[in-house]
Amino acid sequence: VQLVESGGGLVQPGGSLRLSCAASGFTFDPNAIAWFRQAPGLEREGVSCINRSDGSTYYADSVSGRFTISRDNAKKTIYLQMDSLKPEDTAVYYCAADADYYCSADGSVLPGDFGSWGQGTQVTVSS
Numbered sequence: 001v002q003l004v005e006s007g008g009g010l011v012q013p014g015g016s017l018r019l020s021c022a023a024s025g026f027t028f029d030p031n032a033i034a035w036f037r038q039a040p041g042l043e044r045e046g047v048s049c050i051n052r053s054d055g056s057t058y059y060a061d062s063v064s065g066r067f068t069i070s071r072d073n074a075k076k077t078i079y080l081q082m083d084s085l086k087p088e089d090t091a092v093y094y095c096a097a098d099a100d101y102y103c104s105a106d107g108s109v110l111p112g113d114f115g116s117w118g119q120g121t122q123v124t125v126s127s
Contacts, residue, residue, distance in 0.1 A: 008121030019080040021095030030097040037091035046109030058103040092120040
């Protein structure tokens with residue numbers, strides 16, 4: 001099982017980035033794939049999640065309206081489009097997957113709910 005993130009980098013406040021997460025090695029396509037982020041000294045935070053079963057999504061309040069998650073099941077790739085970026089979005093962004101978990105739009109996603117993780121990609125928002 002492998003999750004490989006890409007697309008991170010340095011961007012100015014107000015700019016955009018698109019992260020990608022390529023999944024491979026799963027016996028069955030995982031239902032839930034999520035993006036987490038972790039800034040220095042802070043806990044890992046669930047940012048967004050998408051369900052394969054019905055395409056429903058979850059967004060943390062801090063990114064709602066600015067970030068968009070999507071998945072291409074044929075390519076086994078998940079995307080996170082990040083617009084109107086702020087300095088507080090600076091963090092290492094991780095992709096995570098779980099075969100059975102279902103993301104609830106009005107709940108939250110926690111690291112312990114996901115069994116597979118990528119290595120992370122750095123996003124820095126700075127002028």
